[in-house]
Amino acid sequence: MRTFFRLLGRGVADLFLHPWAQLLSMAAVTLVVFLSGLLLMALATVDAELSASRGETVYQVYWRPGTDMAHVRGQWEELRHMPWLASLETYSPDEALTALARRMGETTGQAAGLPALDMGFLSGKSPLPPTALLTFAPREADPEKWAADTQTFLKAMPGVERVAASPLRDELGKAWRAASRFVIWPTVGFLGVVLALVVGNTVRLTLSTRREEIEILQLVGARNWYIRLPLMVAGALQGLLGGGLACLLLLVVHWRFRTALNVPPLLLELRLPPPEQAALLLAVPVLMGILGSWIAVRSR
Amino acid sequence: MSRGLCFDATSMLKISHLSHSFGAHWALKNVSFSLEKGEFLFLSGPSGAGKTTLLRLLHGALPVQRGAASVAGFDLTRLSGRTVPLLRRQVSVVFQDFKILPERSVYANVALPLEVRGLAPQHIGRRVRAVVRALGLENRLDTPGGELSGGEQQRVAVARSIVVNPQVLLADEPTGNLDPELSLRLMDIFMQFHAYGTTVVLATHSPELIRRHPDARLLRLEDGMITHANWPGGEVFRCADGGLHLGGGGNGPDPCGLDAPGIPGGSGNSGSSGDDNSGSGAPGNPDGRLSL
The missing domain is CATH 3.30.70.3040 (Alpha-Beta Plaits)
Known part of the structure; x- marks a missing residue:
């Protein structure tokens, strides 16, 4: 148990081992989550408007x-x-x-x-x-x-x-309600896949800076879980920080530009994505951070 | 196809008809020998002779393709993802390029294999300090590995490999980046360590190092085959492929035999080693055995 907590702590501390690589990786995660969030925001706005006028x-x-x-x-x-x-x-x-x-x-x-x-x-x-x-x-x-x-x-x-x-x-x-079932969730799913691939690959590539460390740990007899645990903690933290930062940026955008399009002929008011979609913006980077780290140590 | 091996209690390292290829290129061809606990073996030979491939096979970094091998009681033909870490806790490796973590301190680098084993911090501290003192690095304990000189980095790599008191120590050109004086000092450390009963396999280009330790066993590899051996008290066979086989008589009737068709110079020897050997440069030894 002591080793487990030590490895968790090492995962956090390791974020500062290669600060530039971590920072760039987090920036990439933040931007891709932010872009996905903007798309979800646009989708939520359009859905709300269409539902209001046609529903x-x-x-x-x-x-x-x-x-x-x-x-x-x-x-x-x-x-x-x-x-x-x-x-x-x-x-x-x-x-x-x-x-x-x-x-x-x-x-x-x-x-x-x-x-x-x-x-x-x-x-x-x-x-x-x-x-x-x-x-x-x-x-x-x-x-x-x-x-x-x-x-x-x-x-x-x-x-x-x-x-x-x-x-x-x-x-x-009726038509819009049916269409939204077939348009919105598939679009959200597609965005989720894109988000997962980009975040997962970003985290995996960041770990290339630690390739030698992983190799050395394998050489001295470390089991896979011993190597993976700190990396997965670091990956999850990176996903959480990147996703959290992106959500904050979305809130700022919503607060600043909520009524920017509310002028004739558009008359659109920006809407935040619903809670279940916002949760995806946090959950997907965290999961992919963990998965990307897992895959990076897959082969011995 | 692998051959069965008879492992006795004292055999620390035993390989039989080991071959390994990278694509169409055979890096090792039908190599056999065994070492007992506490023996010291020099592996010599030019670049590309197969020394590194052999060492990589011996610590599970490469899978055994042909033949059989056992190290510290582990059957290398049956290694799995779960057993490789266990093998590496008994077999330490020192590389020419050190492989130390540049951003971590000397202490952290040397302590790494002990932490992996889950030892208590006090125990780790005692062991690390003792080994670091023996290698003259006690004043550099907190220095990051990347700020050390080449010689110091190599000593850190050696300290990391011996701090766990391994049963087998593999060293791949450990003196390749060091000046002659440092090389000799490092060799002294290896010899001291070997004196405590660790089996050491050391690959080197340096004839000087080999000359200074005439009691150690020696194998020269060329083009993946053993071409020269200093093997006091052992049996050496010369086979039709031009390679030598050591101590093979104990494993079966045919020390030169190959089960694996396709290995250059290998196929067709099986069951006819006596005739082949007698005609391949072992005059006066009708059974193929060489006197060394």
Whole structure:
């Protein structure tokens, strides 16, 4: 046990044996992890934007004309507490009429040079039904089941005549969610492999400066674990320091440039990678530091 | 194909029909000899004769391809990744290029093989100081290896190899980088160490060193074969390939025989050594034995 701890200590101390080689190696690890982190950050930003704009599901609920408005307003209050609700627009029959008149004036009247439509004569006698426009941004494991359940719930509300869904936006949302499953994780996996290869090779090449030391230890009868343990500790530390430094740099970039792209027409806000991807940025260099050291002492 | 060996208790090093090739080039051809505990052997010969290959085989740095070999009780034909470190704890090696760690102190370099064995620090300190004192390096204990002169580095390498009191000490041109005076001093150290019972195999180019130790055994290698031997009290056979074989009579009926077809000058000897030997420059010895 004493030998074990002595070898762990030697692994740490050995980082200072060849400071320039270690420093350059750590810089290489930091840069490659930082680059991977930037790519993940870009991916997270794009994913968040696409999910926000295309992952929404919109329902328009129509009540029967003549339904008691006090009863309808009570239902609107209930709707405001529905999960995943992003926005709720409500229209009483008079509001619906006003909105209709304004929309018609904008689209036809102004184009033809006619004055805006005046529907004041229908005030209080609007034939339009009360309606509500509900926009959801669901993050459900099974979005199709959620959509079906929500539609059933809305249709079952007392006084509701029909519920219209926005099939195009719904389909776009579904398509993006499916695509993100097939795009994001394979991309993260590919980045992980690139990261692993570069970090592993960097650590392995750094150990070439200690080739003679390994050879001498083998000559004096050291067992493989005795040689490998300090090297693996040094490799893990190098991966941890390089990965940690890269994550710090990413935080600085996020803090400094978070809103730099939030200007028309981009309107993008930089997002940090989710925690499980950020953990990869630390775990992969550490594992590859250990593995690179292991491989370097593979042959006797 | 390897031959079986009969190992007796006193045999510290025994090789039989050992051949080794690097690609198409045979660096060692059918070499056989054995050494008992406490014997001293000079290996001489020109560069490329096979001395270093032989030493590398003897401490497990190269695998045995043909023939059989045993060192300090380890069958070299059956070495595995696990047993090589155990062999190297019994067999120390000194190289011409020292192979010391330049950034570590003299103490750390000499202590290395003891640390590897997991000895207590106090014990390591005692052993290291005693050996370093014997080699005149006591004032350089804390000096990094890279700041030492060539002679001092060589003494550190020797100290590292003898501090573990090995059963066999292999030295590959240990005096090659030293001036004559230092070479002689180093040889004295080897001889003192040998006097305590360690078997020493020392490869050298220097005829002067060999002349100064006429009692030691001597093998001259040329082109991978033993071409000359000073082997007091032993049996020497001259074979058809021009090589000599030592002490082979104890291993079987045919000291010159080869199991391995393809080794230059080797095939076809098996079972006919008597006839071959009698016609290959051993007049007066119908059984092929030479008197040395």
